[in-house]
Every structure is written in structure tokens, then in C-alpha cells.
Amino acid sequence: xxxxxxxxxxxxxxxxxxxxxxxxxxxxxxxxxxxxxxxxxxxxxxxxxxxxxxxxxxxxxxxxxxxxxxxxxxxxxxxxxxxxxxxxxxxxxxxxxxxxxxxxxxxxxxxxxxxxxxxxxxxxxxxxxxxxxxxxxxxxxxxxxxxxxxxxxxxxxxxxxxxxxxxxxxxxxxxxxxxxxxxxxxxxxxxxxxxxxxxxxxxxxxxxxxxxxxxxxxxxxxxxxxxxxxxxxxxx
Ligand SMILES: [Zn+2]
Numbered sequence: 379x380x381x382x383x384x385x386x387x388x389x390x391x392x393x394x395x396x397x398x399x400x401x402x403x404x405x406x407x408x409x410x411x412x413x414x415x416x417x418x419x420x421x422x423x424x425x426x427x428x429x430x431x432x433x434x435x436x437x438x439x440x441x442x443x444x445x446x447x448x449x450x451x452x453x454x455x456x457x458x459x460x461x462x463x464x465x466x467x468x469x470x471x472x473x474x475x476x477x478x479x480x481x482x483x484x485x486x487x488x489x490x491x492x493x494x495x496x497x498x499x500x501x502x503x504x505x506x507x508x509x510x511x512x513x514x515x516x517x518x519x520x521x522x523x524x525x526x527x528x529x530x531x532x533x534x535x536x537x538x539x540x541x542x543x544x545x546x547x548x549x550x551x552x553x554x555x556x557x558x559x560x561x562x563x564x565x566x567x568x569x570x571x572x573x574x575x576x577x578x579x580x581x582x583x584x585x586x587x588x589x590x591x592x593x594x595x596x597x598x599x600x601x602x603x604x605x606x607x608x609x610x611x612x613x614x
Contacts, residue, residue, distance in 0.1 A: 380595035380609070382549060386557050386569045387608045389545045394566060396538040399531050410524045417517040420506060427503040431496060438492045445485040452478045553597075560605055570605040579603050 406414060455475045462468045525532075546554055560568035570579035575589060582602025584592070592598050592609045600607050 382553055383569065383597065383606060383608050385545050385549060386553070386606060387571075389542060389549075389557065390561070390567070390569050392538050392542045392545065393561070396535060396542060397566060399535040399538065403528050403531050403535065407524055407527070410520045413517050413520045417513055420510065420513055424503065424506050424510070427499050427506065431499050431503065434492055434496045434499070438489060438496070441485055441489045441492065445482065445489060448478055448482045448485060452482060557606065564603065564605055568606055569608045570600055570603065571608045571610060577602055577605065577607060579605055 452475065455471055455478060459468070459471045459475065462471055549557070557568045564579075567579055570577045572578065572584060572589075572592065576583050577600040580600060580603035582600055584598075584600070584607065588598050588601070588607075592607060598607045599605065
């Protein structure tokens with residue numbers, strides 16, 4: 379077991395070096411950050427315009443559907459007008475025709491207004507699309523430049539990743555899982571060295587019984603921070 383803890387200790391050191399590289403690689407240089415913001419904003423705006431157009435089109439289909447229904451109803455009332463038998467029926471039919479016409483007019487207006495709005499949005503979207511190829515190529519170029527500048531860091535990170543994988547391959551799966559769980563929960567420190575009979579991470583004193591277990595090479599967790607304790611071999 380102590381050999382396994384030795385490996386965990388090494389894995390933790392490799393992972394922390396890898397974390398450093400990844401942090402450095404994630405920092406966007408100013409030149410790229412500017413174009414990245416512009417590109418992201420342009421994409422967001424194009425999506426927004428696209429969604430607005432879609433919802434306008436949906437609304438227009440609804441309005442146009444209702445409009446054709448109302449036009450049918452209007453025709454029906456106009457037909458009835460021919461068959462009225464007295465003044466009272468005539469007045470009633472006219473009243474229906476009048477109110478349906480008003481409704482038809484409202485729907486026609488709504489449809490026109492919708493078309494006007496859609497035209498405006500479509501124009502904006504077309505303009506955006508026109509400039510997008512150029513923006514995208516500037517973005518790609520800046521991104522490639524940035525990535526190229528990371529050459530050494532990327533190579534180092536790859537090597538560290540390979541080393542971590544090689545160490546992990548030698549660990550029992552349960553121990554590996556336990557390590558990663560603690561690593562994630564405890565600020566990327568899963569293994570704490572023992573110094574002066576105390577946990578070096580949280581300074582909790584280690585009881586003599588646990589020290590005995592450690593010396594026997596057993597897996598021991600700190601009673602303060604629940605990290606895996608690592609007893610360095612005395613230099614021989
Ligand atoms: Zn501790």
C-alpha cells in the first residue's frame with residue numbers, strides 16, 4: 379500500500395504541474411480576446427435575429443390562417459344578405475358583415491406590420507452574414523496564431539498527461555477513484571505529507587495508533603481534512 383501512496387503522491391505532483399500549464403494555456407492574449415469577443419457577439423446577434431425572424435414567421439402563419447377563415451365567414455354573411463326576407467334580418471346580417479370586416483382589416487394590418495418587421499430584421503441579418511466570412515477568417519487566424527504560440531506549453535502538457543496516465547494505469551481502480559474524489563473536493567490536494575506527526579495540509583495531529591498504521595504501510599486518512607496521508611521514507 380505504501381508503494382501505492384508513493385504513486386499517488388507522484389500523480390498529485392504531475393497533476394498540479396499539468397494544472398499550471400493548463401491555466402497558462404487558457405489565458406487568452408489580448409489580440410485574440412478582442413476578436414474572440416467580436417466573433418462571439420456577432421454569433422449571438424445572428425442567432426437572436428434568426429430566432430426573432432422565426433417567431434415572426436410563426437405569428438404570421440397564425441394571422442394569415444385566421445385571416446382566411448374570417449374572409450370565408452365574410453363571404454358567407456354576404457351570401458346570406460341576398461336571401462334576407464325582411465328589414466330585421468337585413469340589419470342583423472349587416473351587423474355581422476360589419477364586425478367581420480373590421481376583424482379582417484385588423485388581421486390584414488397585423489400581417490402587414492409583421493412583414494415590415496421581418497423585412498427589417500432580414501436586412502440586418504443579411505448584412506451580418508455578408509461580413510461574417512471575413513470576421514470568421516480573422517478569428518481563425520488569430521486563434522491559430524495564439525495556439526502556435528503555445529507550442530512548448532502544449533508539448534509539456536501532453537507529456538504530463540501521458541505521465542499521469544501511466545501512473546494511473548498502475549493504481550488499483552478503487553484507490554484511483556478515491557484519489558480523484560478527494561482531489562476534486564479538496565482544492566486539488568488529495569495526498570498530504572506528514573510532518574512532525576501532523577498533517578501538512580491541515581495541521582491536525584496524527585494519533586500514535588494511526589502513525590503506527592502509516593509506518594506499517596497502511597492507507598490512512600487524516601482525521602482533520604480526510605486527505606490521504608503520505609509518510610515520506612526517511613532518507614537512507
Ligand atoms: Zn489533514
